[in-house]
Amino acid sequence: MLKLHDELIAKLTNFLTERNYNPVVVANHRxxxxxxxxxxxxxxxxxxxxxxxxVDQYFHYAIEDFQARYGRDPSPRWHKLPRTAISKLLRLAQGKWPPEPELTGPDAAFRHAICCEYEAWLRDERGLASASIAAAMWEARNFLRWQFDRGGGAGLATLNVRDVDLYMDMRGPGLRRKSLADVAERLRSVVRYLHRTGRIPTDLTPHIIGPMLYAYEDVPSTLDTEQIAAVLAAAKTDLSPRGLRDHAILQLLATYGLREGEICRLRLEDVNWREESLHIRHTKTNAHSAMPLLAPVGEALFDYLRHGRPRTEAREVFVRSCAPYIAMTNLYGMVRGRLSAAGVEPPGKRGPHVFRHARAVEMLRASVPQKIIGDVLGHRSTESTNTYLKLATDDLRAVALDVPGMEVLS
Known part of the structure; x- marks a missing residue:
């Protein structure tokens, strides 16, 4: 056993070293x-x-050992690094970690089978994007677990309106109206599928009603041209590898209004330097489009690829700035940090979409037709583009007509 343990430690060391982990991190993991x-x-x-x-039992033991050694409790975050090291070790030893949960009993296997079939239906027949499938599957697993805990697999045959109302009441606390409407939409999807496959005899979808939402009732956050210039200028002064990466991402956001996923999935071969173009995969519609590689974007990408991007086998353009050097999957933290560093505080949300909204408003003010705006932003329908009309409030005020008689009242 000791020989096997030594071999595992050596494998862990090689695994971390090959992925350019800091030597101190490697030593701590060991x-x-x-x-x-x-x-x-x-x-x-x-x-x-x-x-x-x-593994949980080990951490109970480790906490008791820590208390005996130092006479105090460890910090709440004390276990984070050891758990990460142990997870990597077990992944090397077992091939996969954490393991798939055991399916015990016929109901668990039945529920798992429904989820697998439903996921295939969403992907193959509905053609939904990966993010939409993930959200729908979370709701489906949650609903089926809740229903099976109440009445087992056989309870689906007697599912009624009162049951779906109870589920919505359970999900409701703490959710905003928009979030609760999304829950209702996802629940309708899974219940419709269960009815179509004969597992629920009655179509209950007409009875799954979310809160009323009004078209364009929320005004999305956006930035004006001065704020965008300030963010880009502040990021450009950071010449660290992370700064070069962030500046290139911000240039893509500000210039093209790309979605977060479209930037994270951008690959090295998608940048055509000879033809000065970018190949974009639109994450929501699964469509593809070509964008001109404008000079500020090309320069920022070149600086990052030459001086900031770490050596890695990943084909994605943008990777983490510290090991493991894998593709980025989230830009929210980076965007919030860069907005704050530039002293820019837009109302509402402060994620990458504020640049997308700003790009849409800029094109609206330049009298670009809605169809072209939708094509640039990768929209499937004009309804998606209509959302941005309400952002150009200054333009609407400029063409507003005086109400007759108002000068008398004033």
Whole structure:
């Protein structure tokens, strides 16, 4: 067993080193992994058969050991790095970690089968984007778990309006009207599927009603040209690898109004330097489009690729600035930080979409036809583009007519 443990530590070291982890991080991972393996040896537990419950037991033991050594409790975040090291170790030892939850009993297997079929239906027949499928699947698993806990698999055959009302009442607390409307929409989808496949005899979808939402009732956050210029200028002064990366991303956001996923999925081969074009995969519509590679964007990308991007096998353009050097999946934290550093505080949300909204308003003010705006932004329908009309409030005020008689009243 000790020889196997030594081999695992060596594999972990090579794994981290190949991915350019800092030597201090590698040393800490080795230390935490060794302590965990020593605990397994003391308890006569084989690393290939470790379960999540046994990992939790180890941390109870480690906390007691910490208290005995230092006479105090560890900080709430103390376990974060050891758990990360142990997860990597177990992934190397078992091939996959955490393991798939065990399906015990016929109801659990039945529920799992429904989820797999529903996911395939959303992907293959509905053609939904990955983010939409993920949201729908979360709701489906939650609803089926809730229903099966109440009446088992057989309870689907007697599902009624009162049951779906109880589920909506359970989901409602703490949600805004828009979020609750999204829950109702996703629940209608899964209930419709269950009815179509014969698992629910009655179509209950007409009875799943979310809160009333009015067209264009919320005004999205946006930025004006001065604010965008301030953010870009502030980011450009940061010549660190992370600064070069962030400046290139902000240029893409401000110039083209791309979605977060479209930037995160941008690959090296999507930048055609000879033809000065960008190949964009629109995440919501699964469509593709070509954009001209404008000079400020090209210069920012070139600086990042030459001086800021770490060596990695990832084909995505934008990767994490610290190991593991994998593709970025979220831009919200970066955008919020860069807005704050530039002293820009737009009302409402402060994620990457504020640049998308600003780009739409800029094109509206330049009298660009809505169809072209929709094509640039990757919209499937003009209804999506109509949302941005309400952002050009200054333009609407400029053409407003005086109400007759108002000068008399004033």
């Amino acid at each position: 230390l935490y992994a060794r302590a965990f393996l020593d605990y397994l040896a003391e308890c006569d537990i084989r690393v290939e058969s470790v379960t999540p419950g046994q």
